[in-house]
Amino acid sequence: MPGTNLTREEAQARAKLLTVDSYEVELDLSGAQEGGTYRSVTTVRFDSAETGAESFIDLVAPTLHEVTLNGDALDPDEVFKDSRIALPGLLAGRNVLRVVADAAYTNTGEGLHRFVDPVDQQAYLYTQFEVPDARRVFASFEQPDLKATFQFTVTAPSGWTVISNSPTPEPKGDVWRFEPTPRISTYITALIVGPYHSVHSVYEADGQTVPLGIYCRPSLAEFLDSDAIFEVTRQGFSWFQEKFDYAYPFKKYDQLFVPEFNAGAMENAGAVTIRDQYVFRSKVTDAAYEVRAETILHELAHMWFGDLVTMEWWNDLWLNESFATYTSIACQAYAPGSRWPHSWTTFANSMKTWAYRQDQLPSTHPIMAEIRDLDDVLVNFDGITYAKGASVLKQLVAYVGMDAFFAGVQAYFKQHAYGNTRLSDLLGALEETSGRDLKAWSKSWLETAGINILRPEIETDADGVITSFAIRQEAPALPAGAKGEPTLRPHRIAVGLYDLDEATGKLLRDDEDGRIELDVDGELTVVPQLVGKRRPHVILLNDDDLSYSKVRLDDESLAFVTEHLGDFEASLPRALCWASAWDMTRDAELPTRDYLSLVLSGIGKESDIGVVQSLQRQVKLAIDLYADPTAREALLTRWTDATLAHLRAAEAGSDHQLAWARAFAATARTPEQLDLLDALLEGTQTIEGLTVDTELRWSFVQRLAAVGRFDEDQIAGEYERDKTAAGERHAATARAARPTPEAKAEAWASVIESDKLPNAVQEAVIGGFVQTDQRELLEPYTDKYFAVVKDTWDSRSHEIAQQIAIGFYPAIQVSQDTLAKTDAWLASAEPNASLRRLVSESRSGIERALRAQAADAAAE
Secondary structure, three states: OOOOOOEHHHHHHHHHHEEEEEEEEEEEOOOOOOOOEEEEEEEEEEEEOOOOOOEEEEOOOOEEEEEEEOOEEEOHHHHEEOOEEEEOOOOOEEEEEEEEEEEEOEOOOOEEEEEEOOOOOOEEEEEEOOOOOHHHOOOEOOOOOOOEEEEEEEEOOOOOEEEEOOOOOOOEOOEEEOOOOOOEOHHHOOEEEEOOEEEEEEEEEOOEEEEEEEEEOHHHHHHOOHHHHHHHHHHHHHHHHHHHOOOOOOOOEEEEEEOOOOOOEEOOOOEEEEEHHHOOOOOOOHHHHHHHHHHHHHHHHHOOEOOOEEEOOHHHHHHHHHHHHHHHHHHHHHOOOOOOOOHHHHHHHHHHHHHHHHOOOOOOOOOOOOOOEHHHHHOOOOOHHHHHHHHHHHHHHHHHOHHHHHHHHHHHHHHHOOOEEOHHHHHHHHHHHHOOOOHHHHHHHHOOOOOOEEEEEEEEOOOOEEEEEEEEEEOOOOOOOOOOOOOOOOEEEEEEEEEEEOOOOEEEEOOOOOEEEEEEOOOEEEOHHHOOOEOOOEEEEEEOOOOOOEEOOOHHHHHHHHHHHHHEOOHHHHHHHHHHHHHHHHOOOOOHHHHHHHHHHHHHHOOOHHHHHHHHHHHHHHHHHHOOOOOHHHHHHHHHHHHHHHHHHOOOOOHHHHHHHHHHHHHOOOHHHHHHHHHHHHOOOOOOOOOOOHHHHHHHHHHHHHOOOOOHHHHHHHHHHOOOHHHHHHHHHHHHHOOOHHHHHHHHHHHHOOOOOOHHHHHHHHHHHOOHHHHHHHOOHHHHHHHHHHHHHHHOOHHHHHHHHHHOOOOOOOOHHHHHHHHHHHHHOOOOHHHHHHHHHHHHHHHHHHHHHHHHHHOO
């Protein structure tokens, strides 16, 4: 029984039989303020290649009223089953289908999401259709290669605005009738409906004019920095149109900041939805603005790669996401006037760390994953699909050259505009423009799983002159349970030679002979270019971060970096060394206590705020999970004391000061430290330059609640100060964080025993429930988790179930007992492949933590 699933074979058969021409979708959302269901009427015109053939159209709806195929009424009770409407007896050539149904508003961020703002009590709607959820709003052939035009007609409450892929029309009464879209896939159609606030502008260049719009709820309007958002958007338009040599393919470009959004953003054609946490209510660091800009550019890049030209099936999801990630980072790095020319540092520090983590899980898979069905793709929006894929694309650009890369992309867009493609179409275009044969490269990089390690092998004479230099490549065994074999791969890398400049105290790379670029292939690659050179203080493999691999330093370089990591003048080599140290900690090669010492010795010199904030998160995670349990409290005390010292020493009003305030609040533990949080909240103590604004207040409140200093009345009082959607989420986190059996039972029941919580509030509750200081209190929930997780998965929507499966897994109960209970459940529960994957991934985190704890204990 297919349920809501769809296999690749079914999609291929349907695409072979059908060609879809157009959809006309009429939605009556006049009752949206009250919620419930709404009338959905879909008329689809499509061609069949055969007479008498049978197919199906997809629909997820509580009630189906009418199905009319080529003028003949079909019995809904007979043809509607398992979220499919059977279409028997098709005509060769043109067929016309009309479907009338009642569809449901959701609170899960899937389909047509409905949210009521506590500030104005108005409802706000938006759609989210990727991967298979257009069928929750209208009957659709739910697969990316059955493109069509879409004409939406929407009846909405008076005074509301309706935004879709086509330009917004003038309503007639309360009816909004949009012009048909170009040919696009179902999953990038969109409707955003409600009394949204908007700001408008245009992008103009070379006679081209594209209307631009930014939307948010009125309660966020005072915080909407539209000028900054428009600036990034215009930079993206200019850079992408130059590099792609293809004009923006849609008639307008709206960006809509919407509530309770599950992802970062969604590339709906001409109507991008973005999580409204990116409308910053309080002071944030520049790293947050950089991440928001990357998100904006990522979605804009999708207008070409993904929307104009779309993957045939979801096995090329990686290419869709990797291309958008690579080009968005490249735009930040190279676009004239960009605020973030250091974006490759951020990429190395965050995205690649995610990729390396994902690639060492038992679920690791080739970048070009085998996507058998929709269930497969729903759990494949992961660090391989986004971050490893983008890393490999960056290496491909280094391999073929940037000019040849974009020349191939230009040819690809021109040839396949408004169509569907496979990976081979892009690689063929790149082979033609670069002259390189990419088949072997594709096989080793895209069709195999796992990660390589590169190590230098260096010999010097008595005078410190290099007499031999080689790079050894290793292919570690894949994690237990992973499919495939370890693979040595070709790498295009740079080797950087760094010396400490006595005049400045900085580690510098000589502009002329401090860098060589080469191809590494096989187990050992000899590097004769370095023979005869004086050995520098630090030799860094994969300098400039061109390839995707773990990197290890030789002993002399490691010893020097340990003392001078903060002294690299450039941010990228610093980030690469920080990443290597973190990787060694996770791999139990560097004890957690030594990682803490390394961070404390160098973080004060780290100027890149994004790197600082990553280090802060990683240190806390390392102490919580990877430290010898008997040493954990001492390490936490050492770290928290350091966070307070850095907070007091930071420049007043700086990003670093804010980051240290948040880091201090995350682990404050002594009575004196908690008293300080209390005093900062009350205003009886101040730190020069530190404004305890709305979001920082909640950070303090949540920590005080977690240690038992804030009770329900005090949390309710804070919510009265911030009676907004964000305040509701923060209060839910604080309540769930309280260190009492009653608070935990209440939080657990609100998620497991009821399905009423909206997605964002459920996420907030789970985040508060899991507190690393509360292991004993949470220990009974290990058995409860395994007792309910399968039934919960089977009964909830994908997004809601995934939050529960990952968030409530007993990840902080690092013990053999947790492994044994996980193994027993995996052996007996018969979960489907998606749930098995998520639980197995969490299990591997316990194994890793046990190895790291043993390494830390051995270093005592």
